[in-house]
Amino acid sequence: MTMIPLTFDKGQGLAGPMTCDEQSFRAIAKLLRDETGIHLPGDNTSLVVSRLIKHLRRLKLADFPAYVRWISDPAHVDDRNLMMTALTTNTTHFYREGYHFDIFVNVLLPRLRTAAQDGARIRLWSAGCSSGEEAYSLAATLIHHWPDAVQHDVKILATDISAECLETAERAEYPRERLEPVPDPIRTLMLSEGSPDASTVRMPKILRDLVTVRYLNFVTPWPTRGPFQAVLCRNVAIYMDDETQSRVFTGLADLLSPGGLLFIGHSERLPPTLSHRLTLIDRTTFRHN
Ligand SMILES: C[S@@+](CC[C@H](N)C(=O)[O-])C[C@H]1O[C@@H](n2cnc3c(N)ncnc32)[C@H](O)[C@@H]1O
Numbered sequence: 668m669t670m671i672p673l674t675f676d677k678g679q680g681l682a683g684p685m686t687c688d689e690q691s692f693r694a695i696a697k698l699l700r701d702e703t704g705i706h707l708p709g710d711n712t713s714l715v716v717s718r719l720i721k722h723l724r725r726l727k728l729a730d731f732p733a734y735v736r737w738i739s740d741p742a743h744v745d746d747r748n749l750m751m752t753a754l755t756t757n758t759t760h761f762y763r764e765g766y767h768f769d770i771f772v773n774v775l776l777p778r779l780r781t782a783a784q785d786g787a788r789i790r791l792w793s794a795g796c797s798s799g800e801e802a803y804s805l806a807a808t809l810i811h812h813w814p815d816a817v818q819h820d821v822k823i824l825a826t827d828i829s830a831e832c833l834e835t836a837e838r839a840e841y842p843r844e845r846l847e848p849v850p851d852p853i854r855t856l857m858l859s860e861g862s863p864d865a866s867t868v869r870m871p872k873i874l875r876d877l878v879t880v881r882y883l884n885f886v887t888p889w890p891t892r893g894p895f896q897a898v899l900c901r902n903v904a905i906y907m908d909d910e911t912q913s914r915v916f917t918g919l920a921d922l923l924s925p926g927g928l929l930f931i932g933h934s935e936r937l938p939p940t941l942s943h944r945l946t947l948i949d950r951t952t953f954r955h956n
Contacts, residue, residue: 685720687712691731695719698738698747699754703828704886704911707754718753722746752829756906759797761804761841761857762848764901767930768808770949775897775928776812782896783819792895794919795903796825799836799880800845805899806874807853817873824891826883837880839870885915893922901951902932913938920944923955 687695695715696707707715719734726746728734738747762768779789791809793802802825809816809823825836835841843866846854860871883889885903898919904912916937919929923945931937931951945953 685716685723685730687715687719687731691735694735694739695731695750695754699751700908702747702886703751703755703884704907704915705755706906706908706911715754719750722749722753748830752831755829756902757797757829757832758902759800760848761800761845762850762853763801763804764930764933764951765848765850766950767899767901767952768804770930770952771805771897771928772808772812774948774952776809778926779821779896780813783816783821787820789816789819789821790893790895791821791823792891792893792898792900792922793823793825794883794898794900795885796827796832796836796880797829798832798841799825799839799878800841801825801899801901802836802878802880803839803857803870803874804849804853806870806877807849807856809877810873811853811856817876821877823878824895825878825880826891828882828884830882833880833882836878839875839878840867841870842866843868885918886911889918889922891922894924895922895927896924897928897930898923899930901930902935905932905935909938913940916941920955925955927955929953929955 692712692715699705699707723734726734726737728737737743738750783789791805793805796802802823806823827833827836840863843862846857846868849857857870858868860869862868883891900915900919904915907915917940920941923929929945933951935951937945937953944956946956948954
């Protein structure tokens with residue numbers, strides 16, 4: 668007799684591959700869009716299955732219609748949030764699009780120093796920060812080029828919707844190899860406080876003190892007043908529908924101080940309605956007029 672191994676791989680059930688019916692897919696896509704603004708194209712059922720199958724198993728639910736009933740129950744808000752995180756792209760790394768940090772240093776930093784010396788409040792925002800690498804890259808760049816920043820009223824706000832990512836950003840601990848893209852003097856600064864163990868790096872206190880980590884969802888009212896001298900909102904809006912993208916970028920423009928810079932992802936575009944308020948000054952970098 669031939670033995671057939673019983674495996675339970677990603678997307679596979681004992682009764683064959685798990686699929687997501689169209690009605691369940693539409694319900695999941697609508698929830699995701701309503702709660703995050705993220706648009707899930709109609710041909711993405713296999714992505715939904717591969718990213719959510721482990722949640723169906725954990726909840727011991729037999730199929731996607733049962734899963735949709737579960738997450739639609741207001742009592743199951745935690746599972747609904749886990750679904751949002753599973754369907755959201757959180758990819759990030761230290762010094763992503765490194766030229767933005769050079770532009771920050773060359774174009775904005777001299778003005779920030781002068782303004783801070785005159786008593787101004789300096790606020791920078793990593794909006795859609797994922798697990799915090801973007802915010803700590805900015806913090807380390809700032810401190811490396813302007814060590815006296817700590818003597819002024821300077822803060823970096825780091826926000827996201829993913830509870831898991833926000834926990835990592837708050838803990839500020841990362842696998843050591845994630846620091847590989849960081850240019851050397853700044854890498855040394857990031858490594859300056861020693862590590863919890865050989866394979867983990869904790870961002871030093873001087874950087875942790877600069878960064879405030881908070882939950883902020885772009886599709887609900889924003890609990891922040893600004894103004895900000897720089898906003899990095901990179902690789903966030905790209906997953907959203909056009910209307911949400913436009914609302915997010917317009918809201919960010921409203922919170923930028925005159926002369927402030929907005930950095931966006933290299934595949935993102937600003938809505939034409941902002942062309943009279945924001946001027947492209949370098950690659951995917953805009954100055955508030
Ligand atoms: C691909 S990551 C980008 C991280 C970082 N900005 C970078 O460029 O490396 C996108 C982040 O946007 C967040 N996000 C998605 N929808 C959001 C929303 N409605 N409000 C706030 N953040 C959101 C996700 O949780 C995710 O961490």
